Amino acid sequence: MTHCLNCGAERGADACESCGLNSIAAEFALRRRLLNRTAIFVLGALAFVAASVRYPPLELDGVLIFIGVLFFLTLGLAIVVERRALHHAEVEALKRVYYGLIPLPWLLGALLLGNGALDRSAARDEEARVVGKFAMAGALPSRRLVVTSWRDGHRIERIPVDRGEFDRSTPGDYVDIAVHDGLVGIPWVGGVSRR
Numbered sequence: 260m261t262h263c264l265n266c267g268a269e270r271g272a273d274a275c276e277s278c279g280l281n282s283i284a285a286e287f288a289l290r291r292r293l294l295n296r297t298a299i300f301v302l303g304a305l306a307f308v309a310a311s312v313r314y315p316p317l318e319l320d321g322v323l324i325f326i327g328v329l330f331f332l333t334l335g336l337a338i339v340v341e342r343r344a345l346h347h348a349e350v351e352a353l354k355r356v357y358y359g360l361i362p363l364p365w366l367l368g369a370l371l372l373g374n375g376a377l378d379r380s381a382a383r384d385e386e387a388r389v390v391g392k393f394a395m396a397g398a399l400p401s402r403r404l405v406v407t408s409w410r411d412g413h414r415i416e417r418i419p420v421d422r423g424e425f426d427r428s429t430p431g432d433y434v435d436i437a438v439h440d441g442l443v444g445i446p447w448v449g450g451v452s453r454r
């Protein structure tokens with residue numbers, strides 16, 4: 260006994276008793292749905308990255324690594340489901356896990372956006388010294404100032420900055436980093452000003 264690839268009902272014969280599709284039609288229906296949901300997921304990941312640029316968390320690198328791992332795990336799962344569907348194998352459980360992961364980047368993006376946009380707390384200025392900087396070109400250009408950390412247990416911070424601030428700063432400069440606590444407790448960087 261397998262489950263219908265289209266509606267998930269248990270199926271004894273080739274044609275599903277619940278939705279009426281035969282196994283070939285059900286396979287196509289599932290693969291079309293997989294493709295649509297994958298598109299929603301990829302858009303969500305882009306929305307998440309956009310949110311992380313607008314209100315950059317202090318721990319931006321960790322946040323981006325997390326979403327990257329989630330991204331590839333989810334797409335890997337989509338590939339497994341699709342391959343199993345091609346062979347008309349059982350996909351019901353994996354499919355549900357996959358569908359459950361689809362809204363995650365949207366929810367995390369909304370969390371990050373709300374954390375910054377709805378944060379009414381005043382920023383506090385943290386004094387730091389620039390010790391280096393690096394920029395990465397590409398689809399998602401990123402510019403960071405490497406500064407001495409004000410937090411216990413941290414030696415340096417990599418502060419995301421815009422192009423103007425990046426160009427103005429040189430190692431040895433003293434800067435003030437405006438840090439907000441964040442509505443849900445994710446500290447984010449409001450800006451950098453020089454002393």
Ligand SMILES: [Zn+2]
Pocket residue numbers: 263264265266267268275276277278279280285
């Ligand atoms: Zn069915």
